[in-house]
Amino acid sequence: MQPGYPQQQPPPIDNNMTMSIVSIFLFWPLAIPAIINASKVNTLVQQGDYAGAQAAAAESKKWSKWAVIVGLVWIAIIVVCCLLGGLAGLVGGSNSNY
Numbered sequence: 001m002q003p004g005y006p007q008q009q010p011p012p013i014d015n016n017m018t019m020s021i022v023s024i025f026l027f028w029p030l031a032i033p034a035i036i037n038a039s040k041v042n043t044l045v046q047q048g049d050y051a052g053a054q055a056a057a058a059e060s061k062k063w064s065k066w067a068v069i070v071g072l073v074w075i076a077i078i079v080v081c082c083l084l085g086g087l088a089g090l091v092g093g094s095n096s097n098y
Contacts, residue, residue: 013053015041019064026071034063 017038024031037060044053 010050013041013045013050013057015039015057016060016064019068020060023064023067023071027067027074030063030067030070034060034067037063 015038016034020031020034020038023034037056040056041053041060044050044056
């Protein structure tokens, strides 16, 4: 480092907090570790631990992605089951006379 030159800051690290919060509405058991890791990123950057901050951001992103994937698959399964149940009710209920 040359004297008289300001220390160069590394590029900002995205903590993925938005994705973590969105994922809590889809599948909260996997979103909790995502939020915990996302909340560590800014603290680690302030302490100068950029490698740790990048690792926490990567973990947050991983857990968020899994929460979103599992949540969307779960919602798709529920929709398919409801549609199949409704169709079964229509087919089975059309033969009865009340």
